[in-house]
Amino acid sequence: MANLTESTAHSHPRDSYVAMIQRKRLYGGIMLAVFVLMLISGFMLADERNAGGFWAGLPQLLDFPADVVADASTKLHLLPAHLVKFFPALLETINIAAASTLIGALFAIILSLLSTRGLALWPRAIPLFRRVMDIMRAVPEIVIALVLIFILGGGPVPAMIAIAFHTAGALGKLFSEVNENADLKPVEGLHSVGATWFQRMWFGVVPQVSPNYFSYALLRFEINIRASAILGFVGAGGIGYELRNAMSWGKGKFDEAAAIFILLFLTIVIFDQLSGYVRQRLIHQEAH
Amino acid sequence: MADAALYARADNLFQRKKLMALALPAVIIAYLVYVFFAFDVPGLAERARLDNARTLVADMVSYKTHVSRDNRSGEVTVAIEGERKGEYAPGQEPDWVAMRGAAQVIDLGDGHVVTFLPENALSYDVPGFGLIEARVDGRDIVTNLGDNAPDWISVSRTRLNITTEAGRVSLTRNRTEVFRYFTGWELFFFTLDSPYHGHSVSEIFFGPQIDPARSNIVGAWQDFWHNAMWRHSDVAWALFETVLMAFLGTFGAAIVALPVAFIAAKNFAPLRSLRFVTRRVFDFLRGVDGLIWTILLSRALGPGPLTGSLAILLTDTGSFGKMFSEALENVDNKQIEGISSTGASTLQRYRFGVIPQVTPVLLSQVLYYFESNTRSATIIGAITGGGIGLLLTQAMITQKDWEEVTYYIVLVVLMVMAMDSLSGWLRKRLIQGDK
Numbered sequence: 001m002a003n004l005t006e007s008t009a010h011s012h013p014r015d016s017y018v019a020m021i022q023r024k025r026l027y028g029g030i031m032l033a034v035f036v037l038m039l040i041s042g043f044m045l046a047d048e049r050n051a052g053g054f055w056a057g058l059p060q061l062l063d064f065p066a067d068v069v070a071d072a073s074t075k076l077h078l079l080p081a082h083l084v085k086f087f088p089a090l091l092e093t094i095n096i097a098a099a100s101t102l103i104g105a106l107f108a109i110i111l112s113l114l115s116t117r118g119l120a121l122w123p124r125a126i127p128l129f130r131r132v133m134d135i136m137r138a139v140p141e142i143v144i145a146l147v148l149i150f151i152l153g154g155g156p157v158p159a160m161i162a163i164a165f166h167t168a169g170a171l172g173k174l175f176s177e178v179n180e181n182a183d184l185k186p187v188e189g190l191h192s193v194g195a196t197w198f199q200r201m202w203f204g205v206v207p208q209v210s211p212n213y214f215s216y217a218l219l220r221f222e223i224n225i226r227a228s229a230i231l232g233f234v235g236a237g238g239i240g241y242e243l244r245n246a247m248s249w250g251k252g253k254f255d256e257a258a259a260i261f262i263l264l265f266l267t268i269v270i271f272d273q274l275s276g277y278v279r280q281r282l283i284h285q286e287a288h
Numbered sequence: 289m290a291d292a293a294l295y296a297r298a299d300n301l302f303q304r305k306k307l308m309a310l311a312l313p314a315v316i317i318a319y320l321v322y323v324f325f326a327f328d329v330p331g332l333a334e335r336a337r338l339d340n341a342r343t344l345v346a347d348m349v350s351y352k353t354h355v356s357r358d359n360r361s362g363e364v365t366v367a368i369e370g371e372r373k374g375e376y377a378p379g380q381e382p383d384w385v386a387m388r389g390a391a392q393v394i395d396l397g398d399g400h401v402v403t404f405l406p407e408n409a410l411s412y413d414v415p416g417f418g419l420i421e422a423r424v425d426g427r428d429i430v431t432n433l434g435d436n437a438p439d440w441i442s443v444s445r446t447r448l449n450i451t452t453e454a455g456r457v458s459l460t461r462n463r464t465e466v467f468r469y470f471t472g473w474e475l476f477f478f479t480l481d482s483p484y485h486g487h488s489v490s491e492i493f494f495g496p497q498i499d500p501a502r503s504n505i506v507g508a509w510q511d512f513w514h515n516a517m518w519r520h521s522d523v524a525w526a527l528f529e530t531v532l533m534a535f536l537g538t539f540g541a542a543i544v545a546l547p548v549a550f551i552a553a554k555n556f557a558p559l560r561s562l563r564f565v566t567r568r569v570f571d572f573l574r575g576v577d578g579l580i581w582t583i584l585l586s587r588a589l590g591p592g593p594l595t596g597s598l599a600i601l602l603t604d605t606g607s608f609g610k611m612f613s614e615a616l617e618n619v620d621n622k623q624i625e626g627i628s629s630t631g632a633s634t635l636q637r638y639r640f641g642v643i644p645q646v647t648p649v650l651l652s653q654v655l656y657y658f659e660s661n662t663r664s665a666t667i668i669g670a671i672t673g674g675g676i677g678l679l680l681t682q683a684m685i686t687q688k689d690w691e692e693v694t695y696y697i698v699l700v701v702l703m704v705m706a707m708d709s710l711s712g713w714l715r716k717r718l719i720q721g722d723k
Contacts (some may be wrong), residue, residue: 039543042536046597049529049674051590064587092326099323102316138704140663142670142677143697146684150344153335156327230579230667234681240579247583261580269575 067251072258082259086242090263092156093238096231097224100160104167105217111168112175113201118184121197133176136169145231159236163224171220178212179205215282218275225271229264239264347690351474352455355385355394357464359408359424364392368474373516376480384468394466400454402466410464412450412457422448422459429459473691475517482511523679523696527703529593530675533665534707537600538658542650545605549612550638556616566609573606582668591673599668600661608654615649616642648719655711655718662707666700676700 047054072079113119115129141162148158186204195203206213232240239260246256324330354370357363366381368374376382386393392404399415409423420441422431428445431437442449448459456467478485483499484492484507492498492508499507513521550556552566581599589595624641632640669677676696683692 035539039536039539042532043540043594043597046529046532046536046592046594050592050594051673052588052592054589054594057589060588061585064584095323095326099320099327102320134705134708135701138663138701138708139697140666140700140704142667143680143700146670146681147344147693150684150687151337151341152332153337155332155335157329157332160323160327226577226579229577230671233579233671243579243583264577264580265575268577269571272571272574 068254068258068261071252071254075255078255079259082256083263086239086256086260086263089232089237089239089242090267093228093232093240094225094267096156096159096163096228096236096238097221100163100167100228101217101221101224103160104164104220105171105213107164107168108171108175109206109213111172112179113205115172116176116179119179119182119187119201119205130176133169133172136165137173138169139166141166141227141231142234145236146234149235154235154237154241156237159228159231159238162231162236163227166227167220167224171216174216175209175213178209178216182208211282215279218279222268222271222275225268344690346469347688348694349691350469350471351691352467352469353382353474355392355404355466355468357392357404359460359462359464362390364404368480371517373479374475380480394468396452396454396466396468398454400452402455402457404464408464410457410459414450414452420450424459424461427461429461473695475515477515478508478511479516482515484508484511518692518695523676523699526676526679527699530665530669530677531662531703531707533593533596533600533669533675534658534661536597537665538604538654538661540597540601541604541608542654544601545608545612546650548605549609549616552609552613553616555619555621567613570606570609570613573602574610575606576603578603578664578668579671582671586672593669593674595672596665596668596674599672600664604657604661607657611653612646612650615646615653619645651718652715655715659704659707659711662704666704676703 111129111133114121115126115133117123117126120126120129141159144162144165145158148161152158182205186208187200190200190204228236228238229240229243232238232242233244235241243257243260243264246254246260249256351369353366353368355364355366356370364387366376366385368376381387384395384397386395390406394402394404396402399413401413403411403413405411405423407423409421411422412420414420417438420431420433422429422433424430429443429448431443431448433441433443437443440451446460448457450457455469458465475485484504487495487498492504495504497504501507502510548566552563552570554563557563557566578599581602582595585595585598589598619642623645624637627637627641665675666677666680669675670681671677676699680693680696680700683689683696
């Protein structure tokens with residue numbers, strides 16, 4: 001009996017362990033090889049479908065930045081004036097991002113509360129609100145923006161609505177994850193004194209979760225600045241619109257484009273760093 | 289004494305909280321009011337084109353069939369949406385158009401009947417109004433309406449336009465046209481030249497062979513797939529191209545960022561200056577942003593999916609580099625020490641001590657980005673010209689194929705939602721599999 005246990009303990013488990021590890025490695029290796037193959041063939045396919053080939057275009061990659069830098073440096077004295085000229089457009093882009101984040105977040109709070117178990121006003125409608133958020137999240141901003149530009153004309157409002165719509169869905173999902181971790185005791189307490197649903201949420205839930213809401217909203221704001229710049233490029237106002245105009249001037253007149261590049265780059269970096277810093281502080285505050 | 293101080297502090301806190309509770313909404317409302325005027329929302333009402341909205345919504349769910357007569361040659365054609373691709377072959381006209389030699393009787397339903405008469409004349413019998421007669425006389429249009437035509441008829445010397453709930457009639461010197469509206473998306477499955485047009489699903493699957501050269505299912509699939517009006521195969525390819533852009537961009541960026549992230553992580557990179565430089569490179573890649581990368585790359589490489597892929601790759605290398613290096617800084621040192629106590633080399637320490645720890649975190653971030661990049665790829669495609677984004681903008685620019693726009697939007701939303709579930713499923717499987 002003792003002999004038997006000893007032999008299994010020594011040989012059998014070890015063999016099967018090694019076999020398992022080898023099998024695991026083999027599968028892992030095959031998966032990795034398939035993945036790399038997919039990636040390589042994907043790049044080859046994309047290269048084939050591209051108007052200009054990668055290897056043909058590679059030497060020209062720096063031509064455009066060189067043109068921009070050359071134009072900017074020959075007209076360096078104009079640069080401050082350009083920066084001032086395009087600042088209102090930049091402000092519009094930031095305003096689009098801020099307003100859409102704000103409006104989107106307000107809708108997201110409502111949607112998330114309506115789709116969290118234990119908090120929802122109509123528990124039966126939870127799946128409905130979840131699907132609504134999924135769809136809102138899935139619609140790319142450009143789709144709504146282009147349709148609204150057709151109806152409302154170009155300008156910041158279509159971009160704001162488009163981004164706010166997407167933001168409500170994206171933040172709603174994150175917020176409802178936050179809500180799920182909220183303590184229900186204050187809600188029950190408020191319920192026992194006859195508070196309405198709105199009062200229960202406003203005084204029972206929101207104070208608990210607001211730091212997390214704020215942190216996610218800040219991250220979203222940063223993403224939305226990029227989105228509003230891109231939407232400007234398709235005609236929704238702001239710095240993106242100015243960039244498209246500046247690009248159409250052509251070689252020798254890229255000094256305006258250079259100014260816009262600088263403004264856009266600085267804005268994104270500043271807000272990126274700022275939001276990172278504030279979120280870091282929020283997390284530390286919570287840890288205390 | 290201590291109590292008094294405590295009370296004072298509590299009062300202070302309450303005061304502050306009360307102030308915050310009032311001030312924060314006030315600031316938000318003030319800001320929104322500022323934005324309201326900065327974006328000129330009051331002026332929007334003037335600029336808004338509600339007629340555009342109406343055509344858009346109507347066109348999304350309905351289509352029109354044109355019956356038009358060339359007033360010079362007298363040739364009459366019946367075509368869906370007035371497109372050559374949707375033209376009925378002579379003799380195959382729908383049953384509401386009756387060809388009677390030189391005259392054509394067009395039944396618009398509900399008792400509305402338009403008749404094309406010889407010598408460029410037409411008559412329109414509107415129930416409850418009477419018979420409208422019009423003809424081209426030399427260069428002018430002459431009608432029996434007199435001077436006081438109702439507002440749904442616009443008549444001038446060169447043009448007559450009648451819009452009723454049943455359809456629209458227009459008469460100019462060169463053309464006589466009647467539009468009849470139908471609900472639905474026209475010819476979504478088969479165009480008119482396909483033998484399968486007008487057959488039901490059960491007929492195609494179980495009925496007798498329709499086209500002698502091909503079996504029903506194969507033939508129907510071929511005609512559906514190569515439908516000239518909706519171009520299903522091109523749309524499917526465009527969707528694939530969009531996903532391809534997201535796939536190459538995201539996973540390419542992850543592969544580039546992983547090794548470089550080690551240089552940017554505090555606990556792996558001994559050189560402070562190198563770490564600093566790497567981090568600034570990541571910040572730079574992220575700060576330049578997809579838009580500028582797209583513009584820059586499309587100048588050199590031309591429009592297409594590769595440009596989009598590389599734009600996503602560059603931006604996300606920055607994002608992943610930052611996130612990966614943060615994840616690496618949070619690894620547990622005990623596992624690495626354990627591995628090194630067995631005499632493992634540096635490479636082995638990373639492979640067995642670090643990678644298994646960070647893989648779940650990294651994979652979940654990468655998969656999350658994959659899903660969100662499918663959306664970005666649609667947007668970038670609209671700028672660089674690739675994938676479904678391009679089809680979408682093209683269909684929008686023509687401002688008339690709103691049913692196609694709707695089709696693309698539905699497909700984009702379904703694609704993103706499918707990607708969302710795929711990445712969620714993979715995340716669950718891979719991360720739990722690792723544990």
